[in-house]
Amino acid sequence: MRTRVAVLAGLGSALPPHVVTNDDLAARMDTSDAWIRSRTGIVERRVVAPGSATSDLAIAAGRRAMDSAGAPDIGAVVLATATPDHPCPATGPTVAAGLGLGTVPAFDVGAVCSGFLYALATGAGLIAAAVADNVLVIGADAFTTIVDPDDRTTAPIFADGAGAVVLRAGTADEPGALRETELASDGMQADLIRIPAGGSRQRSHHSTAPPEEHYLTMRGSEVFKNAVLRMTESSHTVLARTGWSTDEVDLLVGHQANVRILQAVADQLGVVRERAYVNIAHTGNTAAASIPLALDDAVREGRLNPGDKVLLTAFGAGTTWGALTLTWPDGLARPRQQAA
């Protein structure tokens, strides 16, 4: 029996309309446009309006991905997010309902900034197990809702957005086939990026934990070093398993956490910087959304062509990380990225 392999068949993304520039942030906290640009590569970011939530972004991106795939019969929805609409239940079913997908299986994957790679692997697993022939895989986050708006160590970095792909059942030799995947975690580093309160360990409520403990905290420089190390290691692993040399990589699409991280990973791998895709200047760090948003922007800029060898890699809270190789498919429509 031939193994059912996941093949990329659709792509879409969505950003909220409201733009916050570095100067906007500098007007309300002790930072500057020059510091944020030089230390992160970020120029501006998108922020959800009060009352908007992750599912709104996820539905908009999911619809565009389904349209670009020719409206296939979606059999499952996998949503990578660390900012669900509510702590309980998962947001995946809300997204499936919003897309009119009836009673398909739908759930969340929680691997924070590595979440999209974990969700891709999960979607591919659902296809291999014949649970579904077409799976909608979405990365969506509204990180500005969990960041202290006055904290200069996190507020300039994190942002909101969503990206989505459709995976269909196919074969390993087709363009668009997901090739090799590595996923990993190290829970000993769980305190590098986290929200201290609001979970089962330190229960919700401003009466039981101070307000600042309900916001994201990050030990930035340690995260930076680990991100470079782990993304480089994982990339080497999947390239070796795929049988590709670093010279053959047409586009390296890393999680858009910091332009300096992306350049360091490219340098350490030996991929020329021109082949390391960067769109963080206008998106900021959109967590689980960043890789599919980057893929969508790269397609619209003509940076991804049929048959290209593509390497994805990410690192995030948990800590979690991973890498994945795929070839770029034929005939993927070029959806416009519009405001959600």
Ligand code: UT7
């Ligand atoms: O998404 C997945 C996980 N997240 C990441 O991968 C993010 C990884 N980390 C980073 O991108 C970087 O560590 C940051 C951008 C968060 C910080 O950059 P850094 O170069 O590591 O700066 P730092 O934290 O070492 O701080 C350097 C200096 C400090 O001042 P002193 O102690 O040298 O006087 C900070 O207080 O920069 C100061 N600083 C700022 N200054 C102006 C920190 N944040 C700011 C700010 N504006 N927003």
